[in-house]
Amino acid sequence: MFAEERYRQISSLVTTDGRVTVAGLSSRFGITKETVRRDLALLETDGVLRRVHGGAIAGSGATTTESSLTSRSSRHADEKKRIAHAALSLVPDSGAVVLDAGSTTGALAELLVQEARQDLSVITHSVPIAAMISGAGLSVDLVGGRVRALTSAAVGSSTVAHYARLRADVAFLGVNGLGADFGLSTPDVDEAAVKTAIVHSGRRVALLTHSSKFDEETLVSFAHLEDIDVLITDQAPRGPLVDALFDAGVEVIVA
Known part of the structure; x- marks a missing residue:
């Protein structure tokens, strides 16, 4: 799976469930927890979610979410x-x-x-x-x-x-x-x-x-x-x- 598709799925999961965990995402996508943390950090920079201990919670809505240059x-x-x-x-x-x-x-x-x-x-x-x-x-x-x-x-x-x-x-x-x-x-x-x-x-x-x-x-x-x-x-x-x-x-x- 390409990283961009993974970002999209993580964003969707956060929007639907309100929260995701590092362990859960690591198991779901078959990637290391460090990779998950990097993904979450990037998505937090883009305003998609907010990182919390052990995972992340929902941030702003999809229609107003904008990635940094x-x-x-x-x-x-x-x-x-x-x-x-x-x-x-x-x-x-x-x-x-x-x-x-x-x-x-x-x-x-x-x-x-x-x-x-x-x-x-x-x-x-x-x-x-x-x-x-x-x-x-x-x-x-x-x-x-x-x-x-x-x-x-x-x-x-x-x-x-x-x-x-x-x-x-x-x-x-x-x-x-x-x-x-x-x-x-x-x-x-x-x-x-x-x-x-x-x-x-x-x-x-x-x-x-x-x-x-x-x-x-x-x-x-x-x-x-x-x-x-x-x-x-x-x-x-x-x-x-x-x-x-x-x-x-x-x-x-x-x-």
Whole structure:
């Protein structure tokens, strides 16, 4: 079992039962107690649960649970690199692109640094991405605002207003949930407002997301499927989602 699936099952158990124990999880998943403790520590950082002696109890609700950038960066690293490589083909040799805050867009930023695209301007509200791009001596426009500690991304009215004035060649977007009916969603209201502005800032909008986000609904819907042009992911969508993407005219690229 992949670690991400284990995290999901632990989260579900905590939500259903209200409490889990280290010994019980160790036996259930066939892993060491130390591994269980590391899992619980990570999920506590993400706000899913609260650790107590011998286990953990329920934390915040699933629709508002949001992983930190640090924890997300360590998950599905290989798949995210594949997604980023596929997204690279959409990046123009010159012009301007928007990079949303996130671990997968961060992987794309790393590739842009490696290629040293001198004629390309990168626009982002992500502090780590801006630091990476500028540190390589490339052109970057850091969109300001109040920086959220959890995501290291600027949010607020000034951030939204800045994006509203832009029309980039391509906007690369991240997401917390992708559903056939609810569309694209994220747990935070302020992040949602910025993401909506990013969607409208690109002549072409590309969604970069791991398949674990499929059929998930978090608190705030910030865009419809019709608002995106391309979905780049690691596995083909299934069920109602694939039909909804087809009806919306979204091109799906499996990396």
